[in-house]
Amino acid sequence: MRADSDQVQHVLDQLDTGVVRLADSGDIRFMNSAAEHCLLVSRDRAGGRRLTEVAPVPQELVQAVDNLREPGYSIRLHELKLGSELYDCTVHRTRDGSVMLEFHNLQWEQMRLR
Numbered sequence: 001m002r003a004d005s006d007q008v009q010h011v012l013d014q015l016d017t018g019v020v021r022l023a024d025s026g027d028i029r030f031m032n033s034a035a036e037h038c039l040l041v042s043r044d045r046a047g048g049r050r051l052t053e054v055a056p057v058p059q060e061l062v063q064a065v066d067n068l069r070e071p072g073y074s075i076r077l078h079e080l081k082l083g084s085e086l087y088d089c090t091v092h093r094t095r096d097g098s099v100m101l102e103f104h105n106l107q108w109e110q111m112r113l114r
Helices: 006-011 035-039 059-066 106-113
Strands: 016-021 028-030 075-082 084-091 099-105
Touching: 006 106, 016 035, 016 059, 028 035, 059 084, 059 106, 084 106, 099 106
Parallel strands: none
Antiparallel strands: 016 028, 016 099, 075 084, 084 099
């Protein structure tokens, strides 16, 4: 079964986790609403541009994206400062060569555990 892109966008916009998909060239191909919040940029402005062009991201994240190996390989980064908040981030290379970034807001996680 194959979902259309509007359905996928709607489902991913319901997540608290920020999701960004980068093409193998490094250009942003997809962002959900939580990613817009953590990167402080709209998906309309970011689409087709490199992550470092649209948001001040830590060098540690840039290096992780650049150093990903073969598909299936992931890197987990902890306590990245994005905007005024802290995030854990998983950087994952997919089978098609794109890169998925998942941002977990640490303040939201702490509130959820209370």
